[in-house]
Amino acid sequence: MGMRTRDLRKPRLRHSVGVMIVGAVVALAGCAAQPAKTQTGAPAGGAQATAPVASKPIDFHTLNETKCPSTAASYQEWVAKFQSYALSKGKPDAVVQTAFVGVKENPEISDRASKQPEFVTPVWSYLDRAVSDERVARGQRKYVENKGLLAGIDHDYGVPPEIVMGIWGIETDFGNNFGDANVFEALTNLGYRANRQTFACTELLAALDIVAKNNVPASRMVGSWAGAMGHPQFLPSNYLTLAVDRDGSGAPDLWDSLPDALASAANHLVDDGWQRNLPWGLEVKLPATFPYGEAELDLTQPIGHWKQLGVKRMDGSALPDWPGGTSILLLAGHRGPAFLITENFKVILKYNYSTSYALSVAHLGDRILGGRRIIGKWPVQEQSLSLEEREEVQTLLQARGFEVGKVDGVLGLKSRKAARGFQKELGWPQDGFITKALLEELRRRKNV
Ligand SMILES: [Ca+2]
Structure with a gap:
């Protein structure tokens, strides 16, 4: 799958490889959105004391792979086959050699990628964790610290501070937690055991290109277990096409340069169609007669349609005059809160295809900039289905x-x-x- 051609129904495989659930209840997609998560993996070249499977590296020069390896007898064999394949794709031998030094099998990564969750997290629990008061307060401090940078990004990209802050906060808790898995280790484990060979090979080739350009040493390319790196959680292919060098150092640095990391996130949104001066949406009040069958992500109408049906702002005043298609979003049925969303909300969904994720980004950003809490009541008594x-x-x-x-x-x-x-x-x-x-x-x- 080309990473730049996607539609809304196609998951982008950023965080939760293999598990994307959109709707009433949504899996916690962003690893960083789970405050209690445990990171897996260790930097390549680090201490190797706990390798679960002791197997010797195989000299990939002895192999002659010209395709993305689909099967292998062992993790080490998969790595060697991939290295041989990378050579056949013209990647420099020295880069292919060094990038994988010290990578080891990590069954936890592939288990996480291939398992369907027994229970999916309801949107209200997701929001409680992703947009906690603590995170809002932290975001407000980070916002003040970076006000100038955020204003500059708004000026140049048209992505306002609240959206950049929302993405940054949900993806990595404002850089607190961008994962400590080496990208080569994470992706080789996905390729070997998680049945995501095509994804893993594409991203590994991109990761090798990053190293070959001397942009970042392989050992510094750390991120989530699914291969998403740095503050904005970019996949290697995202880095190559969308990361920007805003601080003028000569290369994008998504780990240690906030100007680069945050401008890259904005650039990603612009690439997905972000429209300047268009809000993501707002919470709305539906009339008792509202036809709930019309509340769906893929049903869009000009805002006048909703006005005619009697949809209002929460304070009872008229809806704003926003251009373009809009939709009514109910994430927990007709008893839960309702939102009017614009095309920009759907752009946030392209960053990570989960409606709970996108609403968390939007709401966290609003809260950081002083917006109010969601007023509608979630049906918290509803039990999750197994x-x-x-x-x-x-x-x-x-x-x-x-x-x-x-x-x-x-x-x-x-x-x-x-x-x-x-x-x-x-x-x-x-x-x-x-x-x-x-x-x-x-x-x-x-x-x-
Ligand atoms: Ca830079």
Whole structure:
């Protein structure tokens, strides 16, 4: 998959390789969005005391790989095969040799990448953690410290300080936590065991290009277990195409230069279509008669449409006159908060395709700049569905003739549409929110 051609339905594989759930409940996508996370991996070339599998490096010069390796008998063999492949792609021998010195097998990385979560984190729990009061306060301090830089980025890129701060805060807690996995180790483990060979090979080749350009030494390229690096959590391919050298040192430095890191994040958004002077959206009040079937990410309308339906700002005043397509977003059904979102919200989604992520970025930024808390009440009493139950919902919807796509426990657009169809049969509000109560109705009507 070309990293620059994507649509909204295609996950970008930034953080949670293999697991992207969008909708009522969303997996914690950004590793840095989980304050209690444990980082895996160690810098290449570091202490090797805990290598779980003792195997000798294989001399890749003896191999003749011309394709991204799909299988290997061992982790070391996968690495050697990849190195041989990289040579065939014209990467310099010395770079291919040194970049992988000390990388070791890390089953935790591949386990995290290939597992479906048993329970997905509800959006309200995600927000509580991602936009904690502590993080807002920290963000406000960081904002004051970097006000000049942020104003300059706003001027040059049209991405306002609150959005840059939101991305920075959610991705890495303002640089507090950008992961300590060496990118070569992280990606080789994904390639070897996590069934993400194409992704791993593409990004490893890009990582070698970064080293070959003498931009960054391989050992300094650290980030998340999924290969996302530095303050803005860029994949190596993002670095090559989107990272900018704002401090004039001669190369983009996403680890130790805030001007480079934050301008690169803004540049990434601009590349995805960020529009100057267009807010991400705002929380809104829906009228009791609102047709909930119209509240979906892929249904866009000019703002006048929502005005006509009686949608208002939370204080009861009229909606602003924003240009372009807008959508109504309900992340927890008709009882939860509602948001009017613009095309710029969808640009944030391209940075990391999770609606909980994008709302956290937007809300954290607003809070840092003095905006208020979300007013609507989340339905916190709703229990999360287990993986088995999510698959059961999909199977039962399918049995009733609704199209859900793959039965995989991922409740995306198709599953929500199917749920709406069933809600219509029941005479329920068609919000597409898949709850325990919906599952119970499906079970009850199994043979009807
Ligand atoms: Ca620089």
